[in-house]
Amino acid sequence: MKFTKPFQVPADEIEKRTRKIQAELARNNIDGVFIVQRTDLFYFSGTAQNGFLYIPVEGAPLLFIKQYLPRARSESSITEIIGIRSIKDIPGLIRDFHGQLPAVLGFELDVLPVNDFQFYKKLFKTTSHVDASGLILKIRQVKSEWEIEQMEVTAQMTSLTFEYMKSVIRPGITEMEFSGMFEAFARTIGQGGKLRVRNYQTEGYPWHVLSGKTGALPGLLDSPASGKGTSAAFPVGASHKKLCRNEPIMVDMGSVLNGYHMDETRMFAIESMPEKAIKACRACIEIHNAVLEKARPGVTLGRLFDLSVKMAEQLGYAENYLGVPGHRVTFIGHGIGLELIEAPFIARNREDCLETGMVFALEPKMVFENEFPAGIESVFQVTDKGARLISKVPVGIFVC
C-alpha cells in the first residue's frame, strides 16, 4: 500500500481559511496580513513555492511568486498570482490592485527574524506594523474535516511503518541504524519529507529512538528524556548505542505526508522487558486512556494536565512522571497539523479550552534515571462527543 497519489488543497478550503483570517483581521482592526513563513503560506494558498501572500481585511488575496510561476499556478487556487522580479515591487502591486496600502499591516512576528522585519518595515513605509501570528495560529489550531482526512492518511502510513519496525528490530543494530531502516521503509510508501517545526530553536527529526539507560538521559529537549544523540553537536535522539535484548526501547516517530504530520510513540522490547518497565509503560497507557476519556470541548487544557499528574501520583509514579526531579516538563501534549508541534499545549495552568476540530499529540511519559524511559504518544481529534484517535498504531507495548 502506497500513499503517493497527487495532492492539491481544494479551493473551498483556501476560501474558508481566507474568510476566517479576514474576520480575525477585522475584529482586531488590522487592514491586512503579509504572510512569508512557508507553512503559513501553504496553509493560506495551497502552494509552498517561493512567495509572499498578502491577505487584505476585505477583497482578494494577492500571491506574489519570486521564482518559478507555473508551479504556484498549478498548485494554488488563489486567483491573483503575480510573478515578481524583486520583493520591492510588492507595495506598488498592492496599491495598483487594492487602491491603497494597508494602514495597519500584520506580520508573523513569532518567526520573522529582526533583520528581516526591519527590511519589511522599510518596504511598507506608510503602515504601522503589528503581530498577527497569534491570529494565524488560532485559526490553524482548529482543523477542518478535510484536514482531519489528510491526517488520517498520514496515520495509515505511520501505522504500516510501526508494523515494519516490529519485523526488523533486532539486537546488535544501533539506534541510528534502526531509525535508518524504518525511515527508508517509510520513504518507499510515501513519507513526504522534512518535519516542519515553527520555533527556530526546535529541531524536528524522525529518529527519536531512545533505548535503555542512555535513552533516559535528560538534556536539551523540553521533553521528559532527550536521549544521547550522536555527539555534543547533536545531543538528542538516536545514538550509536546498540539495541539489546530485555531493555525498554522508546520509538517516538514524527512523520509527514502532504504536509500533515503524525507524532507517535510506542515502547518496544526485544524478547522481553523488565517487569518494572512493563508496569511503567502500562501506567502511561492508563494515563493516556484516562486523558482521552476526559478530553472534550469545554474542558481546559490545564485540567487535562492536572488529571494526568494526579493519576501518575496515584499509580505510584510521582518521582518519574514527565521527567527526573528538577527537570520535569509541564505539558503532556501539543497541537499538530502542518507543523509537528503547534499551539495549543496541554500544559499546566492553561485555562483555554479544548474545541471541536483541535488535534493533539498526547504523550504521557516517564523517566527512570539511569534505567530507561517509558511512555506512549497518540494523535487524537476533539469531536463534539469527545476524543477520537486518529492514530492507528495499536495501543500497547511491542515485544518482538
Add this chain to the structure above:
Amino acid sequence: MKFTKPFQVPADEIEKRTRKIQAELARNNIDGVFIVQRTDLFYFSGTAQNGFLYIPVEGAPLLFIKQYLPRARSESSITEIIGIRSIKDIPGLIRDFHGQLPAVLGFELDVLPVNDFQFYKKLFKTTSHVDASGLILKIRQVKSEWEIEQMEVTAQMTSLTFEYMKSVIRPGITEMEFSGMFEAFARTIGQGGKLRVRNYQTEGYPWHVLSGKTGALPGLLDSPASGKGTSAAFPVGASHKKLCRNEPIMVDMGSVLNGYHMDETRMFAIESMPEKAIKACRACIEIHNAVLEKARPGVTLGRLFDLSVKMAEQLGYAENYLGVPGHRVTFIGHGIGLELIEAPFIARNREDCLETGMVFALEPKMVFENEFPAGIESVFQVTDKGARLISKVPVGIFVC
C-alpha cells in the same frame, strides 16, 4: 569503517574563538554578546544543550544552562557554567559576576524572531541592543586547522556513502526510496543527525535526488533546479518518481558528523547516459576544476563567479548554466561548516576576497529544461597556496 568515536571541542579552540569575538566586540564598541542560537552556542562553548552564552568584551564568558547541567559541564570547556531556573535570572547573574551589565549588548538579529527579541530587550533594560550576527559569521567563516580536520572526517564518511550509492542504485526504485537506502547506510557508519541551516526559510535535507525531466524542474529553491519533491507541501528534492536506465540522476547530498557538514553532488546513470548529458556533466567538471585552479587568497568571490559564467559561455552552455532563462541563480558556491550553508557566497558582484581557512561548497550546475539537470559539487578549503579539496568523492560521472 565507522566514525562514531566520542567527540569534544578542545578547550584551546573555544579560547581562540572567544578571543576573536572579543576583539571584534572591542573594535565595534560593543560591551558583550548574548548568544542564543544553537549553532553559535555550540561554536563558542562546545555544547549544544539548552543554554545562553554571554561573552563580555573582556573577561570570562558565562554559560547559563536552563535544563540539565551535567551534560553541558561534561561537554563544554567554559569555566563558568551556571544552572538557571528561569532566563529572567540571567541579568542579575551577569551583574553579580562582572560587576555591571553591558551598556551595549549584541544579539544574533539575523535569526532572532522579533517577539523573542522584544523579550530579551525587556530583560536587559539598561542596555542598548545591536546586531552582532555579522561579527559572529565573519569569525565562523574562517576555519581552524582543527575544524578542517573535522570536515575531513565527515568527507571520509560521505565518500563511503557515495561508494555505497553505486552499489545499490537500480532502475525501478523511486528517488525517495534510493535516498532512504543511502541515508540508512550513512547512519550505520556515523551520520550525525540533522543538517543545520541558518535561515528560517531554508530547509536542509539529505534527499536531494533529481532524476531526468522532473529533476530539471525549477521551483522553490534558490538553486538551478529544485526537483519535483513529494507534493505541493514539500515541492523540492526527491520525489516518488522511479529511477530509469539511461537518464541523468543528480545526487546532491548534505551530510553531518560531529556538527561539521559536507555538501557534495555527483551525477549518476544506470547503464548509460545520453551523450548530450555526459558532455554537459563534463563541462561542469571543467568549470569546477578551473574555479579551483583560480581560487586563492586575495581573489574576489565575484571574480570566481564571473570566471565560471564566462567559461560556461565559451563551452556553449550560456542557455543552461545556473538555471533556465529567467530563473538563474547568481552564485556558484557557499561557505560550509557548522551550518550546511554559511557566509560567504561565491556570487555575482561580491567584492570580498577569499581568505586562508575559508571552506566552500562549489557547485557549478546546469539545467536543460524538460530534459535533465547536470552538475557537480565539492567542498574545498582555501590554503596559502590555493584551493585544496576536502571532498574525497572521486571527481567524475558515476555510470553504474
